[in-house]
Amino acid sequence: MRSIVWCVLILAGCAADPTSTPAPAATSTSISTSISTPAPTDTSVAADIVSPATPSGNNVILFVGDGMGISTITAGRIYRGQQLGGTGEEHVLAFETFENVALVKTYNTDMQVPDSAGTMTAIVTGEKTRAGVLSVGADVERGDCEAALANPLRTLFEIAVEHGLRTGVVTTTTVTHATPAAGYAHAPDRDWEADSNVPEEAKLAGCRDIAQQLIDFNEGKGIDVVLGGGRQNFRPVSAVDPEYADQYGKRNDETDLIAHWQKEAPNRQFVWNLEQFNALRPDTPDQVLGLFEPSHMKFEADRADDAGGEPSLAEMTRFAINKFANSRHGYLLVVEGGRIDHAHHFGNAYRAMTDMTALDDAVQVAKDLTDPEDTLILVTADHSHTLTIAGYPPRGNPILGTVPIPQAYAGFMKPYTTLTYANGPGYKQPPADLSEADTQAKDYRQAAAVALPVETHAGEDVAAYAQGPNASALRGVIEQNRIFDVLYGALFREPTADNQITTQEDVR
Numbered sequence: 331m332r333s334i335v336w337c338v339l340i341l342a343g344c345a346a347d348p349t350s351t352p353a354p355a356a357t358s359t360s361i362s363t364s365i366s367t368p369a370p371t372d373t374s375v376a377a378d379i380v381s382p383a384t385p386s387g388n389n390v391i392l393f394v395g396d397g398m399g400i401s402t403i404t405a406g407r408i409y410r411g412q413q414l415g416g417t418g419e420e421h422v423l424a425f426e427t428f429e430n431v432a433l434v435k436t437y438n439t440d441m442q443v444p445d446s447a448g449t450m451t452a453i454v455t456g457e458k459t460r461a462g463v464l465s466v467g468a469d470v471e472r473g474d475c476e477a478a479l480a481n482p483l484r485t486l487f488e489i490a491v492e493h494g495l496r497t498g499v500v501t502t503t504t505v506t507h508a509t510p511a512a513g514y515a516h517a518p519d520r521d522w523e524a525d526s527n528v529p530e531e532a533k534l535a536g537c538r539d540i541a542q543q544l545i546d547f548n549e550g551k552g553i554d555v556v557l558g559g560g561r562q563n564f565r566p567v568s569a570v571d572p573e574y575a576d577q578y579g580k581r582n583d584e585t586d587l588i589a590h591w592q593k594e595a596p597n598r599q600f601v602w603n604l605e606q607f608n609a610l611r612p613d614t615p616d617q618v619l620g621l622f623e624p625s626h627m628k629f630e631a632d633r634a635d636d637a638g639g640e641p642s643l644a645e646m647t648r649f650a651i652n653k654f655a656n657s658r659h660g661y662l663l664v665v666e667g668g669r670i671d672h673a674h675h676f677g678n679a680y681r682a683m684t685d686m687t688a689l690d691d692a693v694q695v696a697k698d699l700t701d702p703e704d705t706l707i708l709v710t711a712d713h714s715h716t717l718t719i720a721g722y723p724p725r726g727n728p729i730l731g732t733v734p735i736p737q738a739y740a741g742f743m744k745p746y747t748t749l750t751y752a753n754g755p756g757y758k759q760p761p762a763d764l765s766e767a768d769t770q771a772k773d774y775r776q777a778a779a780v781a782l783p784v785e786t787h788a789g790e791d792v793a794a795y796a797q798g799p800n801a802s803a804l805r806g807v808i809e810q811n812r813i814f815d816v817l818y819g820a821l822f823r824e825p826t827a828d829n830q831i832t833t834q835e836d837v838r
């Protein structure tokens with residue numbers, strides 16, 4: 331079943347499922363394989379967007395909560411509010427004070443329900459494309475190297491470095507994962523994170539893996555701050571990992587890309603644990619590469635248990651912003667809360683909530699350290715997940731808890747959780763008896779209506795929130811690639827009435 335394969339592919343490279351509940355066997359018949367949605371009307375960005383531009387002196391910080399749909403935000407808001415001792419519903423997240431909000435249509439050119447590669451491509455290039463490909467045109471079939479080489483889409487990172495802006499990527503996934511990679515790499519397959527993932531014929535045709543493209547970015551001048559996971563993709567298969575004696579690199583070409591990167595320019599700092607990270611000084615011009623896990627970084631809920639220690643998303647964000655504080659030409663920083671998505675795929679709302687609130691903490695840091703006069707902060711999601719908030723729980727009921735059953739129904743209704751998923755590994759038939767269950771436990775897996783080995787993305791609109799230069803251009807119901815215009819306008823133009831191309835009528 332292509333859909334099942336797809337779900338598994340999306341999670342390829344993930345750490346092991348953190349939850350203890352065994353996954354049920356997948357039902358094999360109920361999943362539609364028809365993904366032949368015709369390409370939408372042309373959504374390519376207006377031609378003038380990439381005309382010669384002058385940096386405005388402004389900065390852009392783009393926060394992407396991977397899989398942070400609106401129900402995730404609402405549940406995360408209540409979760410955080412309850413952590414702080416309130417009933418929860420009244421809590422205001424850091425980005426919920428932003429006055430400029432839009433609803434965002436996330437579909438890919440070939441998928442009704444999208445993936446992160448296609449959606450992040452839309453955000454960073456201004457053009458929608460297929461699921462699974464990174465910053466290449468919508469005509470490129472997944473895995474087609476030659477078509478990809480012929481159809482790269484220029485990214486906001488590439489435009490930024492051409493104009494002397496500083497650049498940064500911060501994520502909790504591998505730094506070569508779809509969302510961060512769309513900024514600096516062009517690939518017909520998001521899974522080509524190391525050379526061992528790239529088919530021989532694609533290598534011969536000239537395609538490079540994503541880790542290699544990160545190191546080669548901007549003719550080797552690189553990205554100024556890169557913090558996240560995924561050091562296995564930069565190290566040879568023969569090299570034992572510094573943190574885990576039983577793990578090795580993934581590069582068949584036996585190249586140590588980290589050593590190469592350090593050798594190519596002076597003042598480059600590589601760190602892989604918390605102690606080294608804490609010793610970094612943000613007030614130097616040094617470029618920094620921090621890779622804190624062989625694969626993805628820990629979920630926020632498990633971070634304290636990490637052997638080598640890992641900085642939080644907020645700490646990494648603070649470092650990057652401080653690093654750029656004196657940049658004359660401004661900077662472009664992308665911060666991804668990348669594992670909200672993974673927790674949802676596992677049907678594990680607890681870790682989705684804790685990773686979502688970790689992203690909110692990072693937004694708060696950005697608000698505290700920047701001035702809305704010169705820094706656009708835009709918070710959005712690439713796509714949603716199937717999480718629902720339902721039943722009639724009373725005000726202040728624990729968001730991870732069960733819904734109290736009214737006395738009149740007590741004889742024939744069983745307790746159920748407020749949060750459930752439309753599909754995923756939490757499916758059970760007959761439903762589990764939750765009268766004694768601790769549904770607020772870290773490893774609890776919420777019930778799902780449809781059995782799938784991995785919970786899926788969802789296709790409804792996501793939200794985007796912004797403050798700062800050009801933030802007022804973010805309004806209405808927009809195509810996801812219009813977010814590019816808002817970011818571009820903040821970096822290169824003063825907002826004016828006629829460049830606010832962000833409404834549906836502008837999508838032709």
Ligand SMILES: [Zn+2]
Pocket residue numbers: 340397446671672675787
């Ligand atoms: Zn996903």
